[in-house]
Amino acid sequence: MGMHFGILAVPAKLAELRAVFGDTWPNHEPGRTRSGFASQHELWEWVEANQKFVSSRDWRPDNPGSEVYLFYEDGPWAVMFDRGYVLCTDGGALASLSARFGKALSIVIETTGGTASFEYYEKGASRRSVHYVDGDMRTDGGRLPEERGLAEDTFYMDEVEQLMQAFGLRQIDDAEVTARIEAVELIDRKDYSRSKSRLMQEIGEQMVAAQEQEAAVAKPWWKLW
Numbered sequence: 001m002g003m004h005f006g007i008l009a010v011p012a013k014l015a016e017l018r019a020v021f022g023d024t025w026p027n028h029e030p031g032r033t034r035s036g037f038a039s040q041h042e043l044w045e046w047v048e049a050n051q052k053f054v055s056s057r058d059w060r061p062d063n064p065g066s067e068v069y070l071f072y073e074d075g076p077w078a079v080m081f082d083r084g085y086v087l088c089t090d091g092g093a094l095a096s097l098s099a100r101f102g103k104a105l106s107i108v109i110e111t112t113g114g115t116a117s118f119e120y121y122e123k124g125a126s127r128r129s130v131h132y133v134d135g136d137m138r139t140d141g142g143r144l145p146e147e148r149g150l151a152e153d154t155f156y157m158d159e160v161e162q163l164m165q166a167f168g169l170r171q172i173d174d175a176e177v178t179a180r181i182e183a184v185e186l187i188d189r190k191d192y193s194r195s196k197s198r199l200m201q202e203i204g205e206q207m208v209a210a211q212e213q214e215a216a217v218a219k220p221w222w223k224l225w
Contacts, residue, residue: 003157006108008088009077009169010101014182017078018071020100024093031066031185040173043070043181050185059191066187072180075168081181085110089119091126099124105167109160116155118163120144130155 010017021028032050037043047068054065070081082088088106098104098121109116114134120127120141128141132155143152146166150159164170170177 003109003111003160004083005172006082006085006088006106007169007172008080008082008094008097008104008106009074009167010097010104011076012078012101014071014073014078016101017080017097020097024096025087025090025186027188027190028087028186029189031187033182033184035182037178037181037183040178043178043183046183050183054188059188061191064187064189066185068183068185070172071182071184072177074170074177077167077169079169081172089117091119094119094121095124095126098122107160107164107169109157111157116157116160118155118160132156 021030034046034050037046047070050066051068052066054063059065067084069087072079072081080088085108087093089108094104094106102123104121106119107117116130116132118128118130120129126141128144129139131138137153137155146163148166150162161171172178172181
């Protein structure tokens with residue numbers, strides 16, 4: 001059975017994480033919310049009914065996309081479950097949250113693509129990162145005490161489960177976790193049309209600069225004055 005999830009966790013109360021969410025991800029505006037789920041089926045049924053995919057091509061201020069994120073407390077951790085992996089892998093956000101709460105971690109696994117990753121920040125700086133992609137593993141920073149006993153040359157399903165247990169984090173399908181989940185529709189207010197325009201402008205500027213540099217190199221010495 002495959003695994004497909006991304007989580008971000010900080011040592012805080014859920015109310016504390018919610019209080020800084022807007023400053024951390026200012027382009028995301030909360031919409032509909034729901035809690036008190038009796039089962040995983042009820043949870044995912046609500047998730048699917050309350051999110052809206054909009055491609056960057058079709059994005060407009062009156063037609064923004066939205067995605068449902070799940071928030072809950074798990075022991076000493078405030079956790080955000082991110083199916084799209086976008087927010088939980090935001091290095092700037094992890095740095096900001098760890099500066100505020102002391103530490104922040106992110107774990108992502110997508111077995112369909114054969115990938116998994118682990119990011120750990122302390123006091124605003126990255127301390128440890130592990131990236132595993134289809135058999136290739138890259139790491140940065142020294143191993144943490146929580147990694148004791150984990151394989152050093154792979155990071156996949158077994159290692160993700162062991163690492164979560166070492167940090168005291170449970171899977172989202174745990175019945176006690178499900179009962180505490182608060183599902184939040186987050187509306188993406190980032191203006192992708194402006195982003196694309198700016199990107200094209202920057203590409204154009206780079207092309208002009210490259211052409212000018214090429215022309216200067218190719219210019220005969222007798223045309224320098």
